[in-house]
Amino acid sequence: MFYYLRKNTGVYYVIVAGMLWSMIGIGIRLIENANVWQILLYRSSSLVLFLFIVLLINTKKNPFVLIYQSKFPVFIAAFGLFIAYSGGIYAVQNTSVANAMLLFASAPLITSILGYYFLGEKVSLHTFLAILIAFLGIFVMFMDSFGNNSINGSIGGVISAFGFSIFTVSLRWGKQNNMLPSVFLSGLLAIFLTVIICKIQNHNLIIERNDAFYALFLGIFQVGIGLILYTVGSKTVPAAELTLLSLCEVLLAPIWVWIFLGEGATRLTFIGGFILLIAIIFNSIFLIIKRNTKKLVINK
16 A cells, blocks of 8 residues: 555655654664664564564465565665764764764765766766765864764764665666565664674673663654555655655754753754755765756657
């Protein structure tokens, strides 16, 4: 039923997905003692259970059978999501939410580069200029991190954006197929790898009840539902509009932690973030203008 959507419905799905993802900062901040791998393990466990039920109801097939029958893009998308999960949690734990979210905002521009190399999508002049402006903003935010522990969080934010770009490009690559199994597979992959990492690093697999509750909650309501909506919406929403709508998460996340937790951001983070947002909005506006111009030519 998910795949017979009108264009506007897909737009709403992507907006709501961004709103759900924007709650990651509050969720991670409420977790007191669990580390990145413990959080990812519990969050992925609830995500897998939730996706198992959704896929079973939606397709009437065993999700493990769907994975077995899946095409290659599903596996690449799952790997990309695992990278995005790990980098995202680590970034929020080691730098301000504002800094982490603004670095996540580089994902649409990274996607343009990957799309050019792997899908043959041409990078226009305005997109190339936007990429240069964006990396200037990222550099400014990194300057704010030098000399303190938040540099690792900034690196985690860029790694997360790179992983999400791999996921997005894979969705485009496999858009003719059911890509929801990729989200289910990403959870399975995360569980398998985080258990191994926790064992190697001697981290306890049993965490405090409060931390477990928030991590499990994030797996269903913040990540699970958001990824379902984004995956379904990406089938009907053009890339230009997806890029613009993805700013919802970036803009809202720092606001939530400021309102509910009183967490602010430094001056360089705001300056770098402002430069980055200018780059993304600049690129998105040109893409939409180009798309609407083509429509006018066709209508004539």
